[in-house]
Amino acid sequence: MEETARHPLVLARLALGMTMEEFVSGIRDAAARRGLRSGTDEARVRKWQRGVRPSEESQIYIAEALGWPADIVRADDWPNWIPLTADGVIPFGPHSSVYALREALRTAMERRTFMTIPGTALAALAADWAAGPATALARARDGKPVDEDFVALLETTGQRLGGLATEERQHAPALLDACLSTVTDLLTHGHCTPAVGLRLHTLAASLAQTVAWHRFDQGRHTHASQYWIAGLHNARAAKDHDMGAGLLGDLAYQAAWRHDHTTAVHILNHALTRANNPAARCLLQLRLARALAAQGDRSERRTVLRALAAAEQHLSDAGTDRPAWCAWVSEADLAVDSGQALLDLGDTGRAHQLITEGEHLLPTARDKTRGVFLAYRAASYLDLKEPEAAAAAASQSLLLARRIGAPRCISLIDGLLPRFQPYSRTQGVSEFLQLAVV
Template identity: 70%
Template sequence: MEEPAHPLAVARKARRLTQDALAAKVRAAARLRGLRSGTDRQRVRKWERGTQPDEDSQFYIADALELPADIVRPDVWPTWLPLTTDGVVPLGPHSTVPALREALRTAMDRRDFLTISGAALAALAADWAAGSTAALAQARDGKPVDDRLITMIEESARQLAGLATEQRQHTAVLLDAHLTTVTELLEHGRPAPTVRLRLHALAASLSQTVAWNRFDLGRHTQASQYWIAGLHSANAMGDHDLGAGLLSDLAYQAAWRHDHTTAASILTHALTRAQHPAARALLHLRLARTLAAQQERRPALRALTAAEKHLSDASTDRPAWCAWMSEADLAVDSGQALLDLGDTGRAHQLIAEGESLLPPARDKTRGVFLTYRAASYLSLNDPEPAAAAATESLILARRIGAPRCANLVRDLLPRFQPYRHAQGVPELLQLAAA
């Protein structure tokens, strides 16, 4: 088995530096501090073969690679270095642990400087769509893993994910700890094949849950890395539907950030391998939303039709990650797509219908739906019910700890300015400013 490249070599090559060029930059970084470094090509080569640089040299290396000094942690060299050239760990038979490690390090070191381009995400989706599932990598050594420990983590993770929305804001540290433990077991344990499969399933589901937590907090780079890590685990398991779901989450994030070209590309690749009707319904619905945002009317309407058909074909036995998909989601997202396409009346009707169907337990989704309702009322030049819906959404978002929903309301505030004397609008503006 070919050994993965050393993180220093990866970072160096990402910046198109030879070993000589990196050595020169290290010496220059030392001179900027009024110091000297004897780094040359031979020393860089030794570092890339496992020799640990001293503490000062590690800070020079960060300068040379244009990395922020506050991520340097000399005691854990080379783990503070990025593991990828573009933020995306390539899929492969031994890629799950590196992808999980990259996600955990990104969160720990706040590596928001490592932005992931839309092109890199689309390429990852294409690689997943074209590739075959790799056999689960087996550890050659390490301590055995008791399946009772895995059962305990599974049950705990299930309970944490099943908490009421308002309580989930308090679970981030626990989920991170579970995922770290699972990563350690995959990397250093020697589990039986069935236990290893369960560990990959845990890694995928925990990564997805943590990613949504980071996304709701606006930490987009961290969210991307966790979704990518989950995709690696799903690919190792051979779970194509879960892999498609994780790709669709990355697409949802891209669309949220108005990168609809990337979102559409990712979703198109995800649809090539998704099989379960509920999974395909969700993918088509998200594709419809991003196509409508680009004013591609006919493809968007075709995607909405496909989403409706697949949802009607879906049984109650659904993958856990899309078990929540319902008529309420279909109605509201269809309405939002139609709103983007200019069909205001029908859009308003569907959004109202969908919101009425939403179960009480889905408070975060209700907050998002309320902002859609507010937007649909504004499109009808009806500011009073729009203000009522936006106010309800903002209060709900603050109660359950959902900054993403609060940001949706804030994005609507400029549209309320022409109606600042209408009933409820001054109160909304005052609440948003508080």
């Protein structure tokens, strides 16, 4: 009965608040729209839930009955193509860490993105995370024992793939996906000791975060969200509060990138309730300051400055014992993010100074971040009405982004192009505009 209750068909139907009777009726209606008749009844649905595979035609009817387009169906991958939620957010529960991973992997296989996860759902998930675990983590009782040496191999592989420089990492997505899929299979079907299970959940969270940033850099936002959510579930299963806070911080960063600063602020406030490591808190406070400043409410100036001051204090308190996902946070990030927040508050002179200082402090190993910082510097020069300097910084950012394969940097520069148009005849700007269209 437990496996039946956990079947994706059951989960998807319940997520939509759909009764069995309504579901069966929806299948029959899908057939009727094609001038056909379906003999599906509740008994047949229960057989599907117990492992009987529906025909491809029936799977198409199932998709439409659940409100999804027919082209979501991959008949040879039943039932893994079935979405498990109505809004893309898996709620926390004893099996949710595996469900969330499966949902992320399923979403990544879709040829197109037809669902955007609402900010309200993300904020609610953050609030649920902040409230603490409500249920015990389920453990697989069947399956082959998971070998610790194999787990160690996966951990080493994940660490090396995640630590690649951007220029090399652009060639690694398939390897990362395969590694995460393997970890998911072990969590789903393997029998592990509590200690090994903890390591697998920790590894799943780390891999999901790395894959999410790949998807985000490529502009595949729904896919990125699903991986960050999957990472959050597994960080929670591993009882790693700092990692969970960091994954919420990533979701907040994405919300701010998409100009949903209200959602970003809500998520970050929840994340800060359970983050302990000073480097983690520094990063979260910087993102909170950026999100608050970007809301455009000058009355929040004091709140922004308090967040920046807290970030500075946390960075000074941070030693070498840092989580891997925020080990890179440095004076360079503090300077640039502070400058960007001040830029949104209208303090362009000080903002430009900080952004320039931060870019110079950045080590050569972080070229993708350098590209982003250069784009920020170009924006600050435009605010100062210095188009020649802005064009020089934007050109550097664009050339760097193209060399290392950093689409997000290119997107930032593309967003600045309309601001360069009034200066199209200015020395350096025309050359930059020509470079941008190549």
